[in-house]
Amino acid sequence: MNRQQFQIGFILISIAIICWGMLPIALKLSSTFIDPVTLTWFRFSVALVIAFFTQVLTGAVKQFANLSKKEWVILSACALFSIANYISFVYALDYIAPGPAQLNFQLAPFYLAIGGVLLLKERISRVQWLCFIALGIGLMLFFHPYLNFAEQKNGLIWVGIAWVQFSAMSWSGFALLQKSLFHKLSPANTLLFIYVVGLLVIAPFADFSAFEPMAEGDWYIAVFCAFNTVIAYTSFSIAMKYWPTAQVSAMVGITPLTCFAFSAIAVELGWWPEMITANNIDAISASGMIVVVLAVAGVQLLPRYSRQKAQPQQILVDKPQST
Numbered sequence: 304m305n306r307q308q309f310q311i312g313f314i315l316i317s318i319a320i321i322c323w324g325m326l327p328i329a330l331k332l333s334s335t336f337i338d339p340v341t342l343t344w345f346r347f348s349v350a351l352v353i354a355f356f357t358q359v360l361t362g363a364v365k366q367f368a369n370l371s372k373k374e375w376v377i378l379s380a381c382a383l384f385s386i387a388n389y390i391s392f393v394y395a396l397d398y399i400a401p402g403p404a405q406l407n408f409q410l411a412p413f414y415l416a417i418g419g420v421l422l423l424k425e426r427i428s429r430v431q432w433l434c435f436i437a438l439g440i441g442l443m444l445f446f447h448p449y450l451n452f453a454e455q456k457n458g459l460i461w462v463g464i465a466w467v468q469f470s471a472m473s474w475s476g477f478a479l480l481q482k483s484l485f486h487k488l489s490p491a492n493t494l495l496f497i498y499v500v501g502l503l504v505i506a507p508f509a510d511f512s513a514f515e516p517m518a519e520g521d522w523y524i525a526v527f528c529a530f531n532t533v534i535a536y537t538s539f540s541i542a543m544k545y546w547p548t549a550q551v552s553a554m555v556g557i558t559p560l561t562c563f564a565f566s567a568i569a570v571e572l573g574w575w576p577e578m579i580t581a582n583n584i585d586a587i588s589a590s591g592m593i594v595v596v597l598a599v600a601g602v603q604l605l606p607r608y609s610r611q612k613a614q615p616q617q618i619l620v621d622k623p624q625s626t
Contacts, residue, residue, distance in 0.1 A: 312545035315538040316554045322535035324561025327401030328569060329528050330393050331578055336521045337513045339393035342528065344502060344509040346389070349529035350536075351498035358495055366488050367496075374487055377480050381493060382500035384476035389501075389532075392470040398463025400580070402566050406445060406559035407464050409595060411471035413438060415551070418479040430601065437598035444591025445584075478551075482543050490540030560596065 333342050358364050370378065395404055413435050446464070481493050517525070543551055569579045584592070 308545045312542045312551075313554075315542035316546070316551060319535045319539040319542065320554065320558050321561055322531045322538070323555075323558045324405070325565050326528065326531050326535070327392075327396060327404055327562055328565055328579060329524050329531065331396045331401050332524050332575060333521075333528060334393070334397060335578070336517055337525065338510060339390050340505055341509040341511070341513050342393065342525065343386070343389045344505045345514075345525055346529045346532045347498045347501035347505065349526070350533045351495070351502060353533050354491060354495040354498055358491055363489055363492055364495075366492050369487055374484060377484060378488070378493065378496055379500065381477055381480035381484070382497040383504075384473045384480065385497045386501050386504060387473035388470050388477060390505075391466050391473065395463045395466035395470060398459050399467065400566075402559060402563040403446070404463065404467050405562040406592065406595065407442065407467045408471050408474075409438065409442065409555075409559060410468065411475050411555065414472055414475035415478055415555075418475055419547075434598045434601035437594055437601070441591045441594030441598055444594060445588045447587050447591070448585070478539075478543065481540060485544055490544065491537065494536055494540060557596070559592075563592075 330342075337345075392404070392408070399407070416431070416435065446460075477497075481490065484493060539551075539555075546554075566579055569575060
C-alpha cells in the first residue's frame with residue numbers, strides 16, 4: 304500500500320466512521336414513529352434511486368453481465384447479510400443506548416479479520432492477535448455493570464447486545480463477500496444490487512401506513528438515515544479497495560468514540576432529552592473504553608511500525624551482497 308492509497312483509504316473510512324457515529328442516534332429517534340423494517344425499506348429506496356442513476360450515467364451497470372452463476376450466488380448472499388445487518392441493529396436500539404451499542408459492535412473487526420484469514424487468505428500478525436484479545440477484554444470491562452444476569456434490567460441489555468452481535472456478524476459477512484467480488488464488480492454496483500434485493504425482500508413486511516402520520520421533523524430524521532446509508536457504505540466499500548481488511552476493521556473500531564461524542568453533544572445542548580440521555584460510565588467502564596481504543600489503534604499502527612523498523616535492517620543485510 305503506497306502513500307496515495309493510504310491517504311485515499313483514510314479519508315474514505317473516516318467519512319464512514321463519522322456517518323456511523325451519528326446514525327445510531329438518528330435510528331434511536333426514528334423508533335418513536337416508524338418500525339425498523341419499514342425504515343430500512345425507506346433507506347434502501349432512497350439509496351437505490353441515487354445509486355441507479357449514478358451507475359446508469361457512468362455505464363457501470365455493464366459489469367453485471369460478466370458475473371458467473373457462482374458470483375451471482377455470492378452477491379445474493381452479500382445482499383442478505385447486509386439486510387440482516389440493517390434491521391437487527393435498529394432492533395438492538397430498543398434495548399441498548401446508541402453509544403454502548405456502537406462499542407459492542409466493535410467485535411465486528413474481529414469477525415472481519417478472522418473472515419479475511421479464512422476466506423481471503425490474509426494474514427494477521429501476532430501483535431494484531433494480541434490487540435484483538437485486548438479488544439475483547441476492553442468490551443467486558445465496559446459492560447461489567449451488566450454481568451449480573453439475575454437482574455431483569457441487565458437481561459434486557461444483553462438482549463440488545465445479542466442483537467448487536469448478530470448485526471456485527473452480518474456486517475462482517477457482507478464486507479467479506481463484497482471484497483471477494485472486487486475483481487468483477489465495483490463497490491457501487493454491489494450496493495446497487497443490495498438495495499434492489501432489499502426492497503423486494505423487505506416490502507411484504509413493511510408497514511407503509513407509518514408514513515402518513517409522520518411530522519416534518521420525522522421526515523428529516525428518516526431522510527438523514529437514508530442519505531447516511533448512501534454516504535457511509537459507499538465510502539466504506541471503496542475504502543476496502545485501498546486498505547487491507549485488518550486495517551479497515553481496526554479503523555472501524557473508533558466508531559464508538561464518535562457516537563459517544565455526538566451523544567454527549569446532544570445531551571449538552573438538550574436535544575431529545577426523552578430519548579438521548581447521558582451515559583453513566585464508572586472508572587472500570589471508562590478503563591474498558593480506553594483499552595478498546597488502544598487495541599484498535601494497535602491493530603492499525605503497530606504492524607506499520609514493525610515494517611518500518613525492519614526496513615533499515617533489511618537494507619543493511621542486502622547492501623554487502625550488492626557490492
